[in-house]
Amino acid sequence: MHDYLPRAALPQLIQHLHRHGYTVLGPQVVDNAILYRPLADTDVLPTGIEQVQRPGEYRLIQTDSPRQFSWANGPQALKPLTFAPRETLWRSTLQTDGSLRFEEVLADARPTAVIGVRGCDLAALALQDQHFAADPYYRQRRDDLLLIAVDCSHPADTCFCASTGDGPAAEADYDLALTELDDGFLLRAGSDRGRAIMTALPLQPSREDQHRLADSQHRHACRQLRQLPAFDPAQLIQQGQHPAWDTVADACLSCGNCTSVCPSCFCFSESEVPELDGSSSDHQRQWDSCFSEGHSYIHGHHFRPDTKGRYRQWLTHKFGSWVEQYGRSGCTGCGRCISWCPVGIDPLQVLLQLGREPARTEK
Structure with missing residues (x-):
């Protein structure tokens, strides 16, 4: 059985991460899209926001739902946080004798926690981990990343993650995962860091009816997903x-x-x-x-x-x-x-x- 975090206690999770030196990023509405931005408090999370996505179309709609993660994704995945859109790899400097001095440039990185990560983006990050395995610029940022996933309960009409084996629930490569219900969250840990965070939160024992609701929610999300055509x-x-x-x-x-x-x-x-x-x-x-x-x-x-x-x-x-x-x-x-x-x-x-x-x- 998973533990349960009441919605009113979610700010304590953010506060705990701040106290332990993390820069916390969370989903927020910016220019009519959901993007990850620095998160000081849960008040700026996209409460009641759902989305419409179709070919060539993305728009947000406001509902009266208390939920803060009832959307599939925005244009920003985890990629910019590890594989920088632009960065300096090395610098050459002209010396007084006419020679050049070369020095590697590694950006200053600090521990960063991201809340709201989807299963599809965790799977994509695992692919990037393979490709950039020996890249010190990527690894520096990747090693400092703490990932808090939220199972996707409201997939878009464009989503087909179940066909690729990557959702809608987060299955691997997270530190902490949440299943959102109307009044709170079921929690499960995926790493030692995630388990340590759970011990600091005011958790309650989860109930059987909460698990039934979560299972029903997952099955409904799976039925909403498109199917990837079979191909060789x-x-x-x-x-x-x-x-x-x-x-x-x-x-x-x-x-x-x-x-x-x-x-x-x-x-x-x-x-x-x-x-x-x-x-x-x-x-x-x-x-x-x-x-x-x-x-x-x-x-x-x-x-x-x-x-x-x-x-x-x-x-x-x-x-x-x-x-x-x-x-x-x-x-x-x-x-x-x-x-x-x-x-x-x-x-x-x-x-x-x-x-x-x-x-x-x-x-």
């Missing part, structure tokens, strides 16, 4: 001449919104940013996208010069070649790429077309 990852990679690529290319803007909001995408580019006086230069890494023209540029040649090639690269990499690289698909079913696509492209529909329409033969 190896066959997907071979569908290079399929007419579905032409169809999606006619609509796609190559804007990169899908890769920006995707919780697992990790493409980046590097550049030199010199001081105007030439005294030093920062070597920076910044997010990039396989939808940008320069991403496939190698020695005078663009290997994916058109939108068709770029969309094909993204979809086949995400759903196909990641399986061989990381042991699973790169998609965790969050649906952000659908909601935040300005023209409403739905990758599940593209996968469906790839499975139904005859492929062209190579010439």
Whole structure:
């Protein structure tokens, strides 16, 4: 049986984290979207906020519910907290004798706790952990992160996390997980840090009716989710001449919104940013996208010069070649790429077309 935290006692969780030196981030409504921002008190959590998400559409609606986590996700996943959108990797400084001195630049990191994390984003973080396993810049921020998950009870119409095995409940890689009910939360720990936090809270024994309600809530959320079409990852990679690529290319803007909001995408580019006086230069890494023209540029040649090639690269990499690289698909079913696509492209529909329409033969 899990322990129970009354809603009125939730501020004590935030206060405990502050006392132990954590910067606490929590979901808040910013510019009509839910984003993680510094959290001083639970009063600024999105109470009664639910969302509508459809292809190319994201909007929030206010209800009279007492719940503070009755939404699926916003555009921001955990990715910006560990894989920085822009950061300096090293700095070169001109010396008086004309030589250059190079020094690694590691940003100051402090313990950060995030409350409201979803199962789909935990799964994406595990993928990023694999990719950046030896990256000291990523590891520094990752090791200082404490994750408090909340099971998703109100999935959006774009969500399909159950099909990828990543939700709607948080299953792994959290320190503490909450199941929200109207009057409070069922708690379970996923790490020693989570168990230590629980001992500091005014918990009550949970009741059987609370567990029945939580189980019913979970089953209802599962029924609301879309289903990922069945496909063969190896066959997907071979569908290079399929007419579905032409169809999606006619609509796609190559804007990169899908890769920006995707919780697992990790493409980046590097550049030199010199001081105007030439005294030093920062070597920076910044997010990039396989939808940008320069991403496939190698020695005078663009290997994916058109939108068709770029969309094909993204979809086949995400759903196909990641399986061989990381042991699973790169998609965790969050649906952000659908909601935040300005023209409403739905990758599940593209996968469906790839499975139904005859492929062209190579010439």
